Amino acid sequence: MTTSRPDPLAATRAWVETFVVARDVCPFAGREVARGSIRTVAVPALDREAALLALFDECRHLEATPxxxxxxxxxxxxxxxxxxxxxxxxIAEALLAEQGYEGTFQLASFHPDYVFADAEPDDPANFTNRSPFxxxxxxxxxxxxxxxxxxxxPEGIPERNIAAMRELGHATLARVLAALRGTD
Known part of the structure; x- marks a missing residue:
C-alpha cells in the first residue's frame, strides 16, 4: 500500500504542535501557536536563487507585519x-548579514536528516533539529x-532537550518523524 506524501505545510504545523510544543522542545513556541503568530510558507528550493529570494520576501513581510x-x-x-x-x-545566513538583517532576524535550521557537527547520525539529540521537511x-x-x-x-534549554531526546530514543523519534512525513 502506498501512502501519498502529506502536505508539507500541514505536516510542519502538526510537527510544531505535536512535537515542538507538546514536548516543550521550544518553551516559547506554545505561546506563538496560541497567538496564531507563526507564518508557514512553502518554498520550492530546486531553484536556489528563487528560494533565497523567498527568504528575503519573508524578511520584508515580517518587517511589515508586526x-x-x-x-x-x-x-x-x-x-x-x-x-x-x-x-x-x-549562503542564506551570509546574505542575511550582507543585506543588513544581522541583529534583526536569524535563521534556525531544521532538516529530516539533521546531524550536529559533533554528533553521530543516530544520536537522538539530533532530533531537536529534525523536522518533517x-x-x-x-x-x-x-x-x-x-x-x-x-x-x-535559557542556557539549560539545549541540555534539557538533548536529555529528553536521548530518553525517548532514536527508534521512537524516527517513528514519530516518519509518521509526520507520511513515510511510516
Missing amino acids: EVETTLLVLTEGLEDFDDYLDLLE PMWHLLREAGLERALAHHPN
Missing part, C-alpha cells in the same frame, strides 16, 4: 540531501531576546 512573530519556510523540494541543505543555509525558521531577534529574558534558565 503581529507575525516568526516564519517557517518549508523547503518543499530540492534540498533533501542534508549537505546541499547546509550549503544553501550558509527541510526548513528555515526565520526569527525576530528582538522577540527571541524578550522570550529568553523571561525564561528562568
Whole structure:
C-alpha cells in the first residue's frame, strides 16, 4: 500500500504542535501557536536563487507585519540531501548579514536528516533539529531576546532537550518523524 506524501505545510504545523510544543522542545513556541503568530510558507528550493529570494520576501513581510512573530519556510523540494541543505543555509545566513538583517532576524535550521557537527547520525539529540521537511525558521531577534529574558534558565534549554531526546530514543523519534512525513 502506498501512502501519498502529506502536505508539507500541514505536516510542519502538526510537527510544531505535536512535537515542538507538546514536548516543550521550544518553551516559547506554545505561546506563538496560541497567538496564531507563526507564518508557514512553502518554498520550492530546486531553484536556489528563487528560494533565497523567498527568504528575503519573508524578511520584508515580517518587517511589515508586526503581529507575525516568526516564519517557517518549508523547503518543499530540492534540498533533501542534508549537505546541499547546509550549503544553501550558509549562503542564506551570509546574505542575511550582507543585506543588513544581522541583529534583526536569524535563521534556525531544521532538516529530516539533521546531524550536529559533533554528533553521530543516530544520536537522538539530533532530533531537536529534525523536522518533517527541510526548513528555515526565520526569527525576530528582538522577540527571541524578550522570550529568553523571561525564561528562568535559557542556557539549560539545549541540555534539557538533548536529555529528553536521548530518553525517548532514536527508534521512537524516527517513528514519530516518519509518521509526520507520511513515510511510516
